[in-house]
Amino acid sequence: LFVVAWVYPLIRRLIVLRQAAIRFGEGDLGQRITPSYFSTISDIEFEFNRMAQRIENLVADVQLLSNAVSHDLRTPLAKIRFGVDTLQDSEDETARERYLERLSSDVDKMTDLVETLLSYSRLESTLIKVEKNALDLQLLVKQSMEFHRREELDIIVEVLGDPAPISGDKRYLTMLIDNLMCNAIQYCEKIIQVSLVYTGVSCQLIVADDGPGIDDSIHKDIFKPFVRGKNSYVSGRVLAGKSINKQHKGYGIGLAFVQRVADWHSARCEVYRSKHLGGAEFVISFDVTSR
Numbered sequence: 001l002f003v004v005a006w007v008y009p010l011i012r013r014l015i016v017l018r019q020a021a022i023r024f025g026e027g028d029l030g031q032r033i034t035p036s037y038f039s040t041i042s043d044i045e046f047e048f049n050r051m052a053q054r055i056e057n058l059v060a061d062v063q064l065l066s067n068a069v070s071h072d073l074r075t076p077l078a079k080i081r082f083g084v085d086t087l088q089d090s091e092d093e094t095a096r097e098r099y100l101e102r103l104s105s106d107v108d109k110m111t112d113l114v115e116t117l118l119s120y121s122r123l124e125s126t127l128i129k130v131e132k133n134a135l136d137l138q139l140l141v142k143q144s145m146e147f148h149r150r151e152e153l154d155i156i157v158e159v160l161g162d163p164a165p166i167s168g169d170k171r172y173l174t175m176l177i178d179n180l181m182c183n184a185i186q187y188c189e190k191i192i193q194v195s196l197v198y199t200g201v202s203c204q205l206i207v208a209d210d211g212p213g214i215d216d217s218i219h220k221d222i223f224k225p226f227v228r229g230k231n232s233y234v235s236g237r238v239l240a241g242k243s244i245n246k247q248h249k250g251y252g253i254g255l256a257f258v259q260r261v262a263d264w265h266s267a268r269c270e271v272y273r274s275k276h277l278g279g280a281e282f283v284i285s286f287d288v289t290s291r
Helices: 002-025 042-089 093-123 137-148 170-187 254-264
Strands: 133-135 154-160 166-168 191-198 202-209 233-239 242-247 268-273 280-287
Touching: 002 042, 042 093, 133 137, 133 170, 137 154, 137 170, 137 191, 137 202, 166 170, 166 280, 170 191, 170 202, 170 254, 170 280, 254 268, 254 280
Parallel strands: 154 191
Antiparallel strands: 133 166, 191 202, 202 280, 233 242, 268 280
């Protein structure tokens, strides 16, 4: 009876693990094992959940990659095909030069897309090493603000609470901040507000702007690769007193990189509509280290 009482919980958890593995193998990629405090194989269950999450992310990335390639590559390829045919039939030298310029532009777009795809694929590389040290996030934000400051933009920086160090890789956290700033600069009207909020146990990096914001329907997906906001083109926009039409370039990789770096640092990424500025508000929450 003692042996049965000792073995039964293990057998029960193994049955749960087996059933989850079967459902996952049948295509239910969202299958996870609910952690149990009394489980004797909690480490295996944790690794199963982590493996399942990674596989689900990889499958989702492949699907998004296929969609991006089929859409973003097909368009310039069609233009190039049309341009080559037109170039062969044209005898006007001026028209031929114009067609060559358009062909060169389409080739540049394809090159940019391929480089973007390669850059994102490197994020999945197991060779990437994150070297964490105690860092002053306030200093990294200050350095990034100096780099991104523009005369036509009003960039506000504020620090709330008692600053405390976080554990992170300086290089990748700098890139995270730069990507958030580039996104804000691209979509803002004039004002960007960067806040660091220290609560004693966490540090929130908040980047908000006064742009069109992000539609609520894609808040959950905006950190996925190749997902772009519906406001990717804003016409009649007013900047510095001048009405302009602005095309927002990019392939939706910047925020995916932010999410990946945040994952490496066990940080949480969230997006809201800024109550103060009206545009997008990105919140990255880090755990602070003990002093």
